[in-house]
Amino acid sequence: MSATAEHAQPGFWRHYVFSTDHKMIGKQYILTAVVMALFATTWSVLLRLHLAWPQAQWPLLGKLFPGLFQDGVLLPERYLSLVTMHGTVMIFFVISISLVSGFGNFVIPLQIGARDMAYPFLNMLSYWTIVPACLIMLASFFAPEGAAGSGWTAYPPLSALPDAAPGSGLGQTLWLFAMALFIASFTMGGLNFVTTILNLRTRGMSMFRMPLTVWTMFIASILGILAFPALTAAAIMLLLDRLGSTSFFLPSGLVMGGTVLPHQGGTPLLFQHLFWFLGHPEVYVLVLPAIGIAFDVVAAHGRRPVFGYRTSVWALVVVAVLSMIVWGHHMFVSGMSPYVGEYFSIATVSITGPFAVLALNLVASLWRAEIRLTSAMMFALAIVAAVGIGGVGGIFLATATSDQYLHNSYFVVGHFHLMIAVVTFFAIFAGIYHWFPKMFGRRMNETLGKAHFWLTVPTTIAGFVTMHFLGMAGEQRHLYDPSAYKFLEPVQWLNVLISILLFIPGAAQFLFLWNFFHSMVAGERVGPNPWQATTLEWTTESPAPHLNWGAELPVAYRGPYDYRLNGAPDGYEPQAAAPSAAALVTS
Amino acid sequence: MKRERRQTGEVVALILLFLAITVFTVGGFARQWMPPVASAHGVGVDGVIWYLLKATGPVLVTGAVIFMYFLWRYGRGRPTPAPTPNPRAELWWSIVPVVGMMALTEVGVVVKGMPVWEQIYAPIPADAVTVEVTGQQFEWIVRYPGPDGKFGRVKPELVDKTNPAGLDRDDPAALDDIVVRNQVHVPLGRPVYIRLRGRDVLHSFSVASFRVKQDVVPGVLNRVLFVATAPGRYEIACTQVCGMGHYKMHGAVYVDQPQDYQDWLQHQTGWLQQ
Numbered sequence: 001m002s003a004t005a006e007h008a009q010p011g012f013w014r015h016y017v018f019s020t021d022h023k024m025i026g027k028q029y030i031l032t033a034v035v036m037a038l039f040a041t042t043w044s045v046l047l048r049l050h051l052a053w054p055q056a057q058w059p060l061l062g063k064l065f066p067g068l069f070q071d072g073v074l075l076p077e078r079y080l081s082l083v084t085m086h087g088t089v090m091i092f093f094v095i096s097i098s099l100v101s102g103f104g105n106f107v108i109p110l111q112i113g114a115r116d117m118a119y120p121f122l123n124m125l126s127y128w129t130i131v132p133a134c135l136i137m138l139a140s141f142f143a144p145e146g147a148a149g150s151g152w153t154a155y156p157p158l159s160a161l162p163d164a165a166p167g168s169g170l171g172q173t174l175w176l177f178a179m180a181l182f183i184a185s186f187t188m189g190g191l192n193f194v195t196t197i198l199n200l201r202t203r204g205m206s207m208f209r210m211p212l213t214v215w216t217m218f219i220a221s222i223l224g225i226l227a228f229p230a231l232t233a234a235a236i237m238l239l240l241d242r243l244g245s246t247s248f249f250l251p252s253g254l255v256m257g258g259t260v261l262p263h264q265g266g267t268p269l270l271f272q273h274l275f276w277f278l279g280h281p282e283v284y285v286l287v288l289p290a291i292g293i294a295f296d297v298v299a300a301h302g303r304r305p306v307f308g309y310r311t312s313v314w315a316l317v318v319v320a321v322l323s324m325i326v327w328g329h330h331m332f333v334s335g336m337s338p339y340v341g342e343y344f345s346i347a348t349v350s351i352t353g354p355f356a357v358l359a360l361n362l363v364a365s366l367w368r369a370e371i372r373l374t375s376a377m378m379f380a381l382a383i384v385a386a387v388g389i390g391g392v393g394g395i396f397l398a399t400a401t402s403d404q405y406l407h408n409s410y411f412v413v414g415h416f417h418l419m420i421a422v423v424t425f426f427a428i429f430a431g432i433y434h435w436f437p438k439m440f441g442r443r444m445n446e447t448l449g450k451a452h453f454w455l456t457v458p459t460t461i462a463g464f465v466t467m468h469f470l471g472m473a474g475e476q477r478h479l480y481d482p483s484a485y486k487f488l489e490p491v492q493w494l495n496v497l498i499s500i501l502l503f504i505p506g507a508a509q510f511l512f513l514w515n516f517f518h519s520m521v522a523g524e525r526v527g528p529n530p531w532q533a534t535t536l537e538w539t540t541e542s543p544a545p546h547l548n549w550g551a552e553l554p555v556a557y558r559g560p561y562d563y564r565l566n567g568a569p570d571g572y573e574p575q576a577a578a579p580s581a582a583a584l585v586t587s
Numbered sequence: 588m589k590r591e592r593r594q595t596g597e598v599v600a601l602i603l604l605f606l607a608i609t610v611f612t613v614g615g616f617a618r619q620w621m622p623p624v625a626s627a628h629g630v631g632v633d634g635v636i637w638y639l640l641k642a643t644g645p646v647l648v649t650g651a652v653i654f655m656y657f658l659w660r661y662g663r664g665r666p667t668p669a670p671t672p673n674p675r676a677e678l679w680w681s682i683v684p685v686v687g688m689m690a691l692t693e694v695g696v697v698v699k700g701m702p703v704w705e706q707i708y709a710p711i712p713a714d715a716v717t718v719e720v721t722g723q724q725f726e727w728i729v730r731y732p733g734p735d736g737k738f739g740r741v742k743p744e745l746v747d748k749t750n751p752a753g754l755d756r757d758d759p760a761a762l763d764d765i766v767v768r769n770q771v772h773v774p775l776g777r778p779v780y781i782r783l784r785g786r787d788v789l790h791s792f793s794v795a796s797f798r799v800k801q802d803v804v805p806g807v808l809n810r811v812l813f814v815a816t817a818p819g820r821y822e823i824a825c826t827q828v829c830g831m832g833h834y835k836m837h838g839a840v841y842v843d844q845p846q847d848y849q850d851w852l853q854h855q856t857g858w859l860q861q
Binding site: 350402477 | 607616631635669670697703708788833834
C-alpha cells in the first residue's frame with residue numbers, strides 16, 4: 001500500500017486553488033510574482049521614459065494611463081508613486097515571493113526528502129495572505145490622491161502626514177496595510193521553512209548534507225523571522241501616528257500648510273533605525289537564496305562538487321550574523337552620531353570577507369569542471385559577474401566617508417539593482433530553467449532560453465553599471481526631472497543610454513514568458529533526472545507526484561554534490577544511492 | 588562532436604561578453620565623472636573614492652580573468668581529471684579572500700576614510716561663518732545672525748509667507764537676522780558651519796561640488812562644516828525625497844572672495860526691519 005494511494009489526489013479546488021501541497025503553493029507564488037512583475041516592470045518603463053526624455057510628450061501613454069499623465073507628460077507626484085510602487089512591489093511582491101517563498105516551497109521538501117512542509121495548512125494560509133496583500137497594494141493606485149509616494153522606505157514625516165504629499169493620504173495607509181499582510185505571510189512562510197528543515201529531513205540528511213539552496217533558504221528564513229518584527233512594529237507605530245494622533249516618529253514644531261501640528265516628542269530617526277533593522281537583513285534574505293541556487297546549478301551543470309561546501313555554509317552564517325548589526329550604514333548622513341557611523345562602517349565592510357569567500361567558491365567551482373552550457377548554467381554564470389560588480393560597488397557605500405558623496409545618488413540605485421534585482425532575477429531564471437522539468441515534467445526550450453540570456457544579461461548589467469557612473473556625477477535618486485539641475489546636464493546622455501539599455505531586457509522577458517507557458521503544455525517531456533543531478537528531488541518522477549515519493553522516502557547516503565567522484569567523466573553518485581549501488585550509476 | 592564545436596562557439600561568445608562587461612565597468616569607473624571638487628574635505632572624500640577604485644579594480648579584473656580562463660579551459664567539453672574536494676585547500680582559499688578583502692576595505696574606512704570623517708565632524712572652529720539653513724517643502728530658508736552675531740528666537744507658529752523663518756519680534760536678537768531664500772553666500776577659504784533645521788518632512792542638503800550631504804531632520808539640529816576652495820556658484824540639491832516638488836527644491840551656494848562676501852553681507856538688512 002503506497003503513500004500516494006492512501007492519500008487520493010485532491011479535487012480541482014484543493015489541487016489548484018486552496019492547495020496545501022508545497023509544490024503547488026510554490027508554483028502559485030511564482031505565478032503571482034509573474035503577474036506582479038508585469039505591473040512593476042511597466043511602471044519602470046514609464047519612469048525610464050520620463051528620465052531619459054523629461055520634456056517629451058507621450059499622448060498615447062496619456063490615454064492609456066489617464067491618471068498618471070497630463071498632456072502626455074508624467075506628473076511629478078505620480079512619478080514618485082510609480083518609483084515607490086516599483087520598489088515595494090519588486091522587492092516584496094516579486095523577488096521575495098518568487099525566490100524565497102516560491103522556490104523555497106517547491107525545492108525545500110524535495111531536496112531534504114520530506115513529503116510536504118511541516119505545516120501544510122499554514123503554508124496555504126501564508127499564500128492566501130499574500131493575495132489580498134497584492135490586491136490592496138495594487139488598489140492603492142485608485143486612492144483619491146494616488147498611491148504612496150514616499151519611497152519604498154516610507155520615511156516619516158512624509159509618510160506620516162497625510163497633507164505632506166498627494167500619495168501620503170489613503171494611498172500610504174493602504175500601502176501599510178498591504179505591507180502588514182505581507183509580513184504576516186512571510187513570517188508564516190519563514191516559520192514553516194525553518195521547522196521543516198529542522199524536523200522533516202529524511203534519514204541520513206544531516207545538516208551538512210543539505211544542498212546549498214536549502215542552507216540559504218534556512219538562513220534567509222531565520223533572518224526574516226528575526227528582522228521583520230522590527231518593521232511590523234514600525235508599521236504599526238506609523239499607522240498610529242497617521243490614524244491615532246500618536247507621535248512616535250513626529251517631533252514638536254512641525255508646520256504643515258501654515259499650521260503647527262500638535263505632535264510632540266517623537267523622532268523620524270527612530271523609524272529609520274527600525275526600518276533598516278529589517279531593511280538590511282532583507283537584502284540578504286533575497287541575495288543568499290540567489291547564491292544558493294547559483295551553487296546548485298553550477299554544481300549540476302558544471303559536473304563537479306561545489307568548491308568549499310563547508311566554508312560556504314560558514315560564510316553564509318557569518319554574512320547573516322553580520323547583516324543584523326550593520327543597518328546603520330543606510331544612515332551615515334542622517335545626523336546619527338559620527339562615532340556610531342564609523343562603527344557601522346567598520347562592521348559593514350567586514351562583510352566583504354565572507355562574501356568574497358562565497359564569490360570565490362562560486363568561481364572556483366568552475367575549476368576542473370565539465371561545463372554544460374545550458375540556459376540555467378549561463379544565468380548562473382551571469383550571477384557570478386553581477387555579484388562581483390555589485391559587491392565591489394557596495395564597498396563604496398559602506399565606507400562612511402565616500403558615502404558622504406554617494407549617498408542617495410544613482411550609485412546607490414545601480415548598486416542595489418545589481419544585487420537585489422539582477423542577481424536575484426538571474427537566480428530566478430536559472431532556478432526556473434533548472435527546476436522546470438521537476439515542476440511540469442517538461443523541459444523549457446533551450447534555444448529560446450539562450451536568446452533570453454543574450455537579450456537580458458549584457459544589457460541589464462551594462463544598464464545598472466551605467467547608473468553607478470550617473471551617481472558618480474552626482475545625480476540624486478527620486479529625481480523627477482534631471483534637467484532641473486545645471487550640473488547634471490553634461491550627463492543626461494547617460495540617462496538616455498540607461499533607458500535604451502534597459503528597455504531591451506524589459507521586452508525580452510515576454511520571450512521568457514512565452515517559453516515558460518508554452519513549455520508547460522508543449523515542452524519536451526523528460527524523465528525523473530534530465531540533468532543527471534545528484535540531489536534528492538531528481539529521484540522522483542517529473543513532475544513530482546503528490547507527497548513527492550511513493551511508499552519509501554529516499555535516504556541520503558552522502559553529500560549533495562558527488563559529481564564525477566567515481567572516476568567516470570560523466571559519472572555522479574545520487575545522494576540517495578546506497579554505497580554498494582553507487583558504482584553502477586554512471587551516465 | 589558537432590555539439591562540442593557548438594559549445595566552443597558559445598564559450599567564446601560568453602568569454603567575450605564577460606570581457607566586454609569588465610572593460611565597460613573598469614573603463615567607465617576610470618573616467619572622472621565627479622564635478623570638480625571645491626571644498627577642502629572634498630579632496631579627502633575623492634581620495635577615498637579613488638583609493639577604493641584603485642584597490643578594488645584589480646580584484647575585479649583578476650577575478651574576471653580567472654573566471655574567463657576557467658570558462659575557456661573547462662567549457663569546451665574536453666575531459667579533465669575529476670576534482671577531489673580538499674578541505675585544507677578550501678579552508679586556505681577562504682582565509683585568503685577574508686584577510687585580503689577585509690584588509691583592503693578596512694584600510695579604506697579606517698586609514699583613508701577616518702581622517703576625512705574627522706574633518707567633516709570636527710569641532711566648529713572659532714572663526715567659522717555660521718549660517719542656518721532650514722529645509723521646507725520645497726525651498727531652503729537661509730538665515731544669518733546679522734551684525735549682533737546672534738541668532739534670534741524663532742517659533743513655528745510664526746512661520747508664514749511674510750516671515751518664512753518664523754522670527755520672533757519680541758526677541759531683540761531676532762530683529763537684525765538676515766533671511767534669504769535658496770541662496771547661501773559664503774566666503775572663500777574660511778570654514779562655514781551650517782546649522783541644518785527642518786520643520787515638515789525630511790530633506791537632504793547636498794552640494795555635489797563640495798562633497799557635502801546631510802539630511803534635514805525635523806526636531807534634530809544637524810550640521811555641515813566645509814571650507815570652500817574655489818569661487819563660483821554651486822547648486823544645492825535636495826537628495827531626500829520630500830514630496831511633489833522634490834525635484835525643484837534647489838538653491839545655490841555662492842562662494843565669494845572675502846571682501847565681496849563682506850560687501851554682500853553689509854547690503855542685507857534684517858528681515859524684520861524691511
